[in-house]
Amino acid sequence: MITRDPAAFLAFARTLAPDFGPACARAAFLVAPEGFALAAESASDNAYMDLSVAVDPARALAQHRALQAALAQDLPVLCFPGDPAAPDGLFPNNVFATAPGRLLVGRMRHPVRQREAERPDIRGFFTGLLGYREIDLRQSPGLCELTGSVVIDRARGIAFAGLGERCDEAGAAALHAALGLRATLLFELAPGEYHANVVMSVLAGRALVIAPSGFADPAVPAAIAALYAPAVVELTPAQKQAFAGNCIALCAGRVRISQAGAEALVQAQRDTLAGAGFVPAPVPLDEIEKAGGSLRCCVAEIY
8 A cells, every 4th residue: 555645544554463574673784974064965955954053073973983882782783984975975774775685775866865875885785795686766766765755664564755855756656665565654744844754753663753743734643643652752843853753763672862852852752652662762963963864864774
């Protein structure tokens, strides 16, 4: 099923058992922020970026190293070197995604991001070393920035595709087919939003963090929340702006989130996460967040 109808999607999703695959990745990879800088092309449709702010490349690199060390407590984490000519390269989950035995290469909107998809080291790691089959979505119709644009519940085999300037219906359908998903809900992001993974996160198939203000149609977040209730953390616009929605569960009991995102949560929201079996595990990423993304954006999962 691929649909824009949130009620039809909810009715179908409620029939699905969480038996599609592992809820959490078996490993992850990062790309170091070498020569950290802000990409003007990306800022054209990323309201979370401010080109007027100064950035500290050394501080960004130090925070990124600390992020890798923290994530390594949850699962094996690789880090590929960065490329100063690709300043957004530290957000590899937009360009690469995996399923068992498959590497997906996304079709990016901006030329500054398109060059990341050519990296022979990352592609060779999966195809040459791991023997994964490469599925290059650049050869398919549409635009889709993978797990930036589309939030996936791996346990149920369903996805939530935020349509906008970085993802269209054809691109979402190509991702749906490449992953063999059971159902994908298509929805329009609110004006000013660029990626679905900034406005929502599904945590190991058991809980939902969602910012209703990030959706054009309020019926959509309501339907998604109904699927995961009562384990739902609803974010305010200010919490969304602090990247509280850009979080991820890489193991059964921890939610990895930036320090700013964690500090934006209130006790009732922490209690909801605890009730679902999750403890927030924050990592300071304020320097990296100047580039318009946060912790989830940095993590490319390996299934």
